[in-house]
Amino acid sequence: MRLPKSQDAFNHEFKKVLNILKEFGEADLYRKFSKYQTTGAKTFMEMCEMIEPQNCFAHGDGWNNNFMFKYKDSTKSSPSSVCILDWQASVIRTPVYDLSYFLYSSCSHVLDRFEELLHIYHDSFSNFIRQLGSSPDIFTFEDLKKHWKKYSISGALFLPFLLKFVLAEEHDAPDFNDMEHGQSISDLVDITLTEHAKRQYYDRVKAAFQHQIETCSD
Numbered sequence: 380m381r382l383p384k385s386q387d388a389f390n391h392e393f394k395k396v397l398n399i400l401k402e403f404g405e406a407d408l409y410r411k412f413s414k415y416q417t418t419g420a421k422t423f424m425e426m427c428e429m430i431e432p433q434n435c436f437a438h439g440d441g442w443n444n445n446f447m448f449k450y451k452d453s454t455k456s457s458p459s460s461v462c463i464l465d466w467q468a469s470v471i472r473t474p475v476y477d478l479s480y481f482l483y484s485s486c487s488h489v490l491d492r493f494e495e496l497l498h499i500y501h502d503s504f505s506n507f508i509r510q511l512g513s514s515p516d517i518f519t520f521e522d523l524k525k526h527w528k529k530y531s532i533s534g535a536l537f538l539p540f541l542l543k544f545v546l547a548e549e550h551d552a553p554d555f556n557d558m559e560h561g562q563s564i565s566d567l568v569d570i571t572l573t574e575h576a577k578r579q580y581y582d583r584v585k586a587a588f589q590h591q592i593e594t595c596s597d
Contacts, residue, residue: 386420389540393419396539396584403581408588419536426533431473433518433526439468441481442545474504474518475526479534483587484541490590497523528595535591539584546576 394416401409415422438445447462448455478500482490501523505515547570572580 386424389420389423390415390417392540392543393536396580399581400585400588403585405585408585408592411592412588415536423533423536426530426536427470427472427476429473429530431526433473433522434471435474437470437472437474437477438463438466439470439472439477440465441477442484442541444545473526473530474523475530476533479527479531480537480541481534483534483538483583483590484545486586490586493590493594497527531595532591535587538587542580542583543570543572546572546579 393412397409397413397416400412441463445463445465447464448458449460449462451457451459482493482496498520501520504518504523508515508517
């Protein structure tokens with residue numbers, strides 16, 4: 380994302396999704412997010428590089444393809460455990476970077492249960508802090524909510540870019556292993572979505588942007 384070409388591609392994708400929102404009559408969402416047409420990449424990078432005393436080891440690319448689930452039975456309706464894969468993007472950041480990235484890239488209407496999900500996340504986070512020999516008081520639930528309000532914009536900003544890969548047909552999805560050294564990710568983002576995927580793209584971006592306004596507005 381540090382390459383100017385990648386930043387231009389990032390902002391270009393954000394501008395395209397804003398135009399889609401405008402076409403569907405989402406004037407309020409368009410107005411509130413339009414400032415990121417030219418500053419989205421810069422704001423995203425600033426969020427990623429912010430130093431907080433409560434920063435932690437973050438995965439950095441937490442969407443469904445990087446999670447391997449074990450299920451209780453062959454119906455695959457009830458997962459019993461999960462293994463997180465592909466840690467090459469891991470970095471020290473606020474816990475909310477991974478949380479907003481995962482929720483916005485993987486969920487839509489489940490965000491109606493956001494407060495419940497926050498509590499589940501914080502309970503698990505606190506348990507790991509205890510296992511590491513520290514007190515959960517170093518990152519309280521109130522701290523989590525403050526971090527969400529300050530940093531979750533990173534997940535919303537990256538979503539239009541990421542969803543192109545998430546919703547692409549298998550034969551259209553790029554292979555990142557084929558990227559040449561120094562090649563910009565913008566060279567891979569030119570993906571044509573099916574009509575069904577386009578509707579999913581709009582619905583999920585709209586849900587994420589609305590949620591961002593509802594949970595982070597003063």
